[in-house]
Amino acid sequence: MTISLRHARVRYGPLEALHGVTLTGPGPGLTVLLGRNGSGRSTALRALAGTVPLSGGAVVWDGVDVTRVPAYERARRGLFLVPERQAVFGSLTVRENLELVASAYDSALDAYPQLRPLLPRRAGTLSGGEQRMLALSRALLARARVLLVDEPAQGMSPAVAARTYELLSxxxxxxxxxxQRLPPVLRGRPAFVYELRRGVVVFGGEAGERAVYP
Structure with missing residues (x-):
């Protein structure tokens, strides 16, 4: 099971955000795209998901070119994207957000027990970290074949962030x-890392090969 960008280019109007990026996410396993704001890491995720079109190159999933397959069809085939923003339905309750994915959601509450007392709350009233937990709970319930997550631990405490990466791994x-940076919990753990700068890949290797990212 793999999903790849091959010489991918993405343009936003006159600006090119990805300049021929090639990278592969094997599975089962964890791949980390590192980079500062504007590096192209979020655009790479969106390109894999099909929510932004390529101006060149290809997206290949399990050996099949899916570049022209729309995002909704990739989702039907088992791809789940958790974007950095608007990853939950703010007008719905926590319970309703979970029920959109599965009628039985105890496993999600076992993963993030902090959500249990928040079930009747509207998702839009949760803190940033709580919304990330809810978004990831929905992703866990989806049993995706490919899971793409932009800044999964944003707003979380160190303990919950560590738990999140244990779940993802x-x-x-x-x-x-x-x-933006390699999470401390991943140092010394099996994970493949790509570092992007200004829309190009400047490093690719195991997480332990580079302990510090500038």
Whole structure:
């Protein structure tokens, strides 16, 4: 199980955000896209998901070119994207957000027990970290074949962030996450890392090969 960008280019009007990026997320396993704001890491996730079109190159999923397959069809085939913003339905309650994915959601509450007392609350009233927990709970319930997550631990305490990465690392799926810096919990753990700068890949290797990212 793999999902890849091959020489991918993405343009936003006159600006090119990805300049021929090639990277692969194997599965089951965890791949981390590192980079500062403007590096292209979030655009790479969106390109894999099909929510932004390529101006060149290809998206290949399990050996099949899916570049022209729309985002909704990729989702039907088992791809789940958790964007950095608007990852939950703010006007719905926590319970309703979970029920959109599965009628039985105890496993999500076991993963994030902090959500249990928040079930009747509207998702839009939750803190940033609580919304991330809810968004990831929905992703866990979806049992995706490919899970793409932009800044999964944003707003979380260190303990909850560590728990989040334990959950992601244990999934039987191809998991690709985007982060500004390598999470401390991943140092010394099996994970493949790509570092992007200004829309190009400047490093690719195991997480332990580079302990510090500038």
């Amino acid at each position: 244990a999934l039987d799926a191809c998991v690709v996450v985007a982060e």
